[in-house]
Amino acid sequence: METLKKIAEALRNNDFFYILTHIYPDGDTLGSAYSLCAALQKLGKHVKVLTDVNCPSKFDFLKNNIKEEDFNPKYIISVDIAEKTLIPSNLKKFENSINLCLDHHIKSTINADITYIDHTAAANCEIMYYLIKEMNVAIDSNIASCLYTGISTDTGCFKYSNTTSKSHFIVSELLKYKFPMDTINENLFIKKSKKKIETEKILNKNLEFSFNNKCAITYITTDEMKSINIGENELDGIASLPISIENVDIGITMREKSCGEYKISVRTSNKINANDFCKNFSGGGHSRAAGFSSFESIFKIKEKIKNILTLKFGW
Numbered sequence: 089m090e091t092l093k094k095i096a097e098a099l100r101n102n103d104f105f106y107i108l109t110h111i112y113p114d115g116d117t118l119g120s121a122y123s124l125c126a127a128l129q130k131l132g133k134h135v136k137v138l139t140d141v142n143c144p145s146k147f148d149f150l151k152n153n154i155k156e157e158d159f160n161p162k163y164i165i166s167v168d169i170a171e172k173t174l175i176p177s178n179l180k181k182f183e184n185s186i187n188l189c190l191d192h193h194i195k196s197t198i199n200a201d202i203t204y205i206d207h208t209a210a211a212n213c214e215i216m217y218y219l220i221k222e223m224n225v226a227i228d229s230n231i232a233s234c235l236y237t238g239i240s241t242d243t244g245c246f247k248y249s250n251t252t253s254k255s256h257f258i259v260s261e262l263l264k265y266k267f268p269m270d271t272i273n274e275n276l277f278i279k280k281s282k283k284k285i286e287t288e289k290i291l292n293k294n295l296e297f298s299f300n301n302k303c304a305i306t307y308i309t310t311d312e313m314k315s316i317n318i319g320e321n322e323l324d325g326i327a328s329l330p331i332s333i334e335n336v337d338i339g340i341t342m343r344e345k346s347c348g349e350y351k352i353s354v355r356t357s358n359k360i361n362a363n364d365f366c367k368n369f370s371g372g373g374h375s376r377a378a379g380f381s382s383f384e385s386i387f388k389i390k391e392k393i394k395n396i397l398t399l400k401f402g403w
């Protein structure tokens with residue numbers, strides 16, 4: 089694997105960069121892209137960040153001080169994109185011409201001339217911090233905001249087990265540049281849109297407990313979504329609602345997609361493996377977060393879920 093020093097050199101020797109971000113862009117892919125964009129622009133380079141068409145407006149502040157320009161690319165970089173399938177459809181045309189892939193996921197299926205992966209990094213923005221230092225670009229308040237956004241969002245604001253002393257070290261360094269940490273935290277981790285609260289109202293109304301409150305299931309139908317006029321954006325993070333309840337070991341959120349199909353998200357405590365559970369429904373995912381799809385009715389899905397819990401755990 090190339091060193092960050094070599095990568096910094098490659099960046100200095102090239103120009104006309106496109107930086108690609110992943111589908112359903114999050115704070116880490118956008119923070120990585122805009123911090124690198126700002127750093128390269130500080131070196132006098134031409135740079136453009138390319139995103140999915142559905143880019144949440146809450147991350148608009150990352151573009152502060154970025155110069156918008158139009159040109160054809162000569163060097164293409166992907167940031168935080170673990171798999172080819174995570175390249176947004178509007179950027180698929182660049183899939184086979186990526187020069188540099190920067191990532192922190194254990195395995196990347198992106199084809200690039202240079203691939204740099206550090207899977208010990210809690211966020212790709214941790215890699216970006218060290219890369220920008222190697223580029224000899226002075227970090228400023230804007231770059232610090234971008235890097236902080238990536239690190240804080242990927243660590244759940246330093247709550248998840250992927251948070252390391254390195255994550256805290258980098259942030260302690262970033263704080264020297266006086267970026268608005270309090271405002272970023274407020275906007276990303278505290279404030280919710282009114283529509284989001286209306287969505288949660290429905291999810292709370294439909295919430296049902298079973299097995300001595302160890303299992304909490306809720307759902308939202310397309311009719312309910314229409315009644316409060318919400319789109320996909322407001323559904324972001326709803327899967328964590330049932331598992332956030334005290335003593336719940338399995339929290340399930342079912343959301344109706346068009347054509348009567350349900351997307352079922354399963355979140356679990358460390359007592360249940362969500363991936364194994366979802367395999368019973370031909371789904372899968374990670375040990376604490378997984379999911380599956382079904383064309384059956386809410387009643388039927390609930391019934392099956394409860395049967396499996398009785399069968400597997402004697403509940």
Ligand SMILES: [Mn+2]
Pocket residue numbers: 116117168192210211212242
């Ligand atoms: Mn990431």
